[in-house]
Amino acid sequence: MKVLIPTPLLSYTGVREVDAEGATLDAVLTDLDRRYPGIRFRVIDEQGRLRRHVRFFADGGQIFDPAHPLRADDTLVLVQALSGG
Amino acid sequence: MNDDQLLRYSRHILLPEIDVEGQQALLDARALVVGAGGLGSPAAMYLAAAGVGTLVLADHDTVDLTNLQRQIMHSADMVGLPKVASARATLHRLNPQTRLEPIQARLEGEALEAEVGRADVVLDCTDNFATRHAINRACVKHRKPLVSGAAIRFDGQVSVFDLRKPDSGCYHCLFPEGEDIEEVRCAVMGVFAPIVGIVGTIQAAEALKVLIGCGRTLDGRLLLLDGLSMEWRSVALGRDPGCAVCGTARCAGAVESALR
Numbered sequence: 001m002k003v004l005i006p007t008p009l010l011s012y013t014g015v016r017e018v019d020a021e022g023a024t025l026d027a028v029l030t031d032l033d034r035r036y037p038g039i040r041f042r043v044i045d046e047q048g049r050l051r052r053h054v055r056f057f058a059d060g061g062q063i064f065d066p067a068h069p070l071r072a073d074d075t076l077v078l079v080q081a082l083s084g085g
Numbered sequence: 086m087n088d089d090q091l092l093r094y095s096r097h098i099l100l101p102e103i104d105v106e107g108q109q110a111l112l113d114a115r116a117l118v119v120g121a122g123g124l125g126s127p128a129a130m131y132l133a134a135a136g137v138g139t140l141v142l143a144d145h146d147t148v149d150l151t152n153l154q155r156q157i158m159h160s161a162d163m164v165g166l167p168k169v170a171s172a173r174a175t176l177h178r179l180n181p182q183t184r185l186e187p188i189q190a191r192l193e194g195e196a197l198e199a200e201v202g203r204a205d206v207v208l209d210c211t212d213n214f215a216t217r218h219a220i221n222r223a224c225v226k227h228r229k230p231l232v233s234g235a236a237i238r239f240d241g242q243v244s245v246f247d248l249r250k251p252d253s254g255c256y257h258c259l260f261p262e263g264e265d266i267e268e269v270r271c272a273v274m275g276v277f278a279p280i281v282g283i284v285g286t287i288q289a290a291e292a293l294k295v296l297i298g299c300g301r302t303l304d305g306r307l308l309l310l311d312g313l314s315m316e317w318r319s320v321a322l323g324r325d326p327g328c329a330v331c332g333t334a335r336c337a338g339a340v341e342s343a344l345r
Contacts, residue, residue: 004318007240007311016311052263057320062259064325077320079309081260084237084276085124085212 001072003032006054006080012039020076025056026066028076043078053081086112090182094136107297108136114296115139117200119192119220120210121168122146123281124234124288126158128208131289133176133183137296140176141200143188144168155278193219202227206292209233210285214262218330221256224248225331230295230304231256234284239277241284241310244322245291245303248331253304258325280312 003020005013013036020035022028026048033040043054048066050056056063057077058070070076086109091098094108116137118129121144129142146168148159156168163171169187176185192200193216201207201223209220209231217233224231224246231246233256247253287308294300309318326332 007238016314052261055259061321062323062325064327077309077318079242079307079320081214082235082237082240082242083212083214083217084274085120085122085210085235085281 001028001070002075003028004075004077006078008080009039009042009078012036012042021072023069024066025058025063025068025070025076028070029066055079055081090136093182097135102299103297107299110297111136111293112138114205115141115203116206116208116292116296117141117143117204118208118210119143119216120212121156121158121172122152122210122212123155123276124210124236124285125172125208126156127282127285128210128234128289128292129172129176130158130179131286132208132292133180133185135289135293136180137183137293139184139186141186141188141204142169142172142176143190143192143200144172145189145191151272155276155281157282191216198223198226201229204229206295207231208288208292209256210288214260217256218262221246222330225255225257230302232288232291232295232303234288236280236284237274237276239280239312241280241312242307243284243287243291243303243310244307245295247295247302247304250304252324254322254324255328255331257330258328259307259322261325261329277312280310283310283312 003018005016020028020032022031029040043051058074097103097108098105114137116132118125121142148163148166148168148171150164158175159171167189169189173185173187207224207229225248228248234243246255291302294302305322306319307322
């Protein structure tokens with residue numbers, strides 16, 4: 001599936017839009033980490049929880065659970081919280 | 086509305102979605118803008134020009150030379166002065182009829198609660214997560230519509246949390262407060278000048294729509310701007326059932342009403 005990368009994680013992928021495979025959010029992030037080592041830890045902590053400043057959206061809705069199922073034709077959007085103003 | 090006001094706001098009144106009633110709603114409204122920087126500049130200027138009756142503008146800071154690249158409410162002759170004093174001069178020049186209530190302080194605690202409680206709409210134009218969460222908590226408590234914007238580098242984010250509605254999520258549902266939050270500041274990362282202008286202007290538009298009650302606001306949507314490729318994306322937001330802020334507050338409210 002298509003994964004959209006937020007600016008702070010572009011240092012891993014180099015491009016805004018990448019491909020990854022997996023049936024759940026967790027699986028997609030694991031595959032993403034295989035392609036771009038280190039990126040998973042930036043969005044998931046040691047306990048396997050989603051980090052609070054990175055949020056995940058697919059198929060129009062927000063995902064709160066790493067086990068959330070994803071389809072191959074979904075677009076996964078990673079959003080990092082911005083605070084500047 | 087007198088003849089001068091009918092003429093001044095005629096291009097609004099011509100719009101059937103606004104008309105005299107909508108413009109009168111703006112004249113009767115009280116908007117709270119927290120932060121008089123890059124986002125607060127265009128937001129406050131459009132609210133004043135558009136005829137919002139009372140504008141409360143809070144900022145503790147003074148105008149610095151490095152602000153002038155993007156904070157268009159301030160000018161070179163205002164460097165060193167409080168931002169709210171500089172803002173007051175600019176906004177008064179734009180529209181002397183708007184009542185301005187500048188607060189030269191970091192709005193927090195009881196003062197924040199009181200101001201949010203009195204406002205018809207709240208615009209979060211601040212630059213740090215701690216204040217963003219404090220404003221959100223006050224808006225959840227008082228059930229006030231919150232127009233939230235943020236920008237850094239070439240990136241922008243803007244949304245509306247219309248907390249008057251029972252099914253709307255809050256800022257904490259989207260970005261929960263936590264110790265591992267990475268604070269990135271314009272002073273460190275840089276910011277492309279018009280990005281704050283674009284996001285702050287959208288905040289003004291959404292606040293005016295909330296006050297008038299027209300159209301569809303960004304409630305339930307987060308708008309993301311990549312200014313480098315100038316591409317927009319919108320993602321759907323919902324309530325986090327486990328939200329520590331709006332979940333418990335609203336449950337407590339529901340229990341209170343049930344007991345009455």
